[in-house]
Amino acid sequence: MLKAVYTIILLNTGIAMTDRIVSGNINDEDSYSEGGLRPRKLSDYVGQDKVKDNLVIGMDAAKQRGEPLDHVLLYGPPGLGKTTLASIIAAEMQSNIRITAGPAVERPGDMASLLTQVKAGDVLFIDEIHRLGKVVEEILYPAMEDFSLSWVMGKGLQAQSINLKVEPFTLIGATTRYSMLSAPLRDRFGTVYRLDYYDQSAMESIVRRSAGIMTLEIDQGGITEIARRSRGTPRVANRLLRRVRDFAQVRADGRATQEVSSQALGLLEVDYLGLDEIDHRLLTTIAEKYDGGPVGIDTLAASTGEESDTLMDVYEPYLIQLGFLNRTPRGRTLTRAAYEHLGMSLPSKFNITQPSMWEN
Numbered sequence: 001m002l003k004a005v006y007t008i009i010l011l012n013t014g015i016a017m018t019d020r021i022v023s024g025n026i027n028d029e030d031s032y033s034e035g036g037l038r039p040r041k042l043s044d045y046v047g048q049d050k051v052k053d054n055l056v057i058g059m060d061a062a063k064q065r066g067e068p069l070d071h072v073l074l075y076g077p078p079g080l081g082k083t084t085l086a087s088i089i090a091a092e093m094q095s096n097i098r099i100t101a102g103p104a105v106e107r108p109g110d111m112a113s114l115l116t117q118v119k120a121g122d123v124l125f126i127d128e129i130h131r132l133g134k135v136v137e138e139i140l141y142p143a144m145e146d147f148s149l150s151w152v153m154g155k156g157l158q159a160q161s162i163n164l165k166v167e168p169f170t171l172i173g174a175t176t177r178y179s180m181l182s183a184p185l186r187d188r189f190g191t192v193y194r195l196d197y198y199d200q201s202a203m204e205s206i207v208r209r210s211a212g213i214m215t216l217e218i219d220q221g222g223i224t225e226i227a228r229r230s231r232g233t234p235r236v237a238n239r240l241l242r243r244v245r246d247f248a249q250v251r252a253d254g255r256a257t258q259e260v261s262s263q264a265l266g267l268l269e270v271d272y273l274g275l276d277e278i279d280h281r282l283l284t285t286i287a288e289k290y291d292g293g294p295v296g297i298d299t300l301a302a303s304t305g306e307e308s309d310t311l312m313d314v315y316e317p318y319l320i321q322l323g324f325l326n327r328t329p330r331g332r333t334l335t336r337a338a339y340e341h342l343g344m345s346l347p348s349k350f351n352i353t354q355p356s357m358w359e360n
Contacts (some may be wrong), residue, residue, distance in 0.1 A: 021240070022270055022274055037210050042088050047096070047202035051085075054191065054193070055072075068093075069093055069143055071170060071172070072086075073172075073190065075175045077317065078233075081195065082174035100124075102129050102132045108138075116149070122167070124168070124172070126172070130177045132185075144171055144241075191291055198232045198233070200227060202345050203237055206291055208223050213244075214241070216248070217256065218244075227259050229271070240265060258291065273322060280305065281314055283324060287339065292349070336350055
């Protein structure tokens with residue numbers, strides 16, 4: 001019954017397959033619920049230690065000089081905390097933050113309006129900055145380098161060149177598609193940081209902290225169970241934690257033990273490695289229809305009913321990280337570990353005497 005309820009919720013809210021429960025992409029529920037769970041200070045921000053260490057040095061140096069922090073570019077998979085980190089930087093620098101997104105800034109005038117409103121030392125955060133239009137992006141270049149605006153209004157004899165000074169500010173850009181940023185824009189960022197997936201220990205700390213904020217009674221087994229199924233992504237961990245809290249409230253007197261957490265996530269079809277039904281369907285399709293590959297991405301997209309870009313950008317990265325899927329010049333192939341996880345027999349082309357990657 002509970003599984004059916006979750007299915008109805010997904011259908012009625014119109015959540016796309018790319019926004020499934022184990023996706024790092026933000027959905028409407030996350031927008032509503034994440035605010036109270038976000039850390040406000042760098043000391044509360046779990047993981048990404050190298051990034052934090054470098055940021056502390058940069059911020060301390062900027063404060064001593066009485067200057068804004070150099071422009072920062074954050075990139076990595078969705079759900080790892082880029083927006084949270086931008087807000088923390090602004091708080092640590094005792095600055096105001098203005099938040100927008102690349103698709104929302106459609107015209108050069110929109111960007112000019114944003115830049116002329118920033119005050120000295122403010123932080124301007126642009127999410128999905130790779131989606132800025134080329135003309136809009138060019139407005140940023142002089143603003144980032146010289147804190148000035150220069151653009152032409154009108155055409156022909158009516159054209160006018162406008163030059164304005166803007167207050168010194170810090171631009172923080174975030175992107176999930178680093179390769180799609182133009183070279184001129186990338187080069188104007190003083191520091192570039194990649195956010196990586198979190199390890200098990202960091203994920204457990206995040207789950208423990210979020211459970212405390214939710215006032216959910218949870219034991220170490222429940223924390224471990226949720227953390228290991230969260231794909232190294234805090235947003236996914238918080239999403240799963242909310243579902244476990246609902247299950248525990250209805251079925252287990254509000255206490256999330258390991259058994260309760262396992263049952264709740266089992267109803268959501270999220271296995272112990274964080275793979276959901278879509279991941280299993282993708283792996284099974286390659287195994288059963290194409291004998292483990294190689295299979296081209298367009299053929300695979302047609303077989304699964306998904307767009308090739310969705311397969312490459314949403315589904316494949318985590319499967320590759322786990323060592324279940326290989327990208328080769330001839331197409332996608334499954335590894336021995338994928339067959340073992342699916343509980344399927346190895347095809348004859350595998351050397352069955354070769355030790356498993358999970359064996360010591």
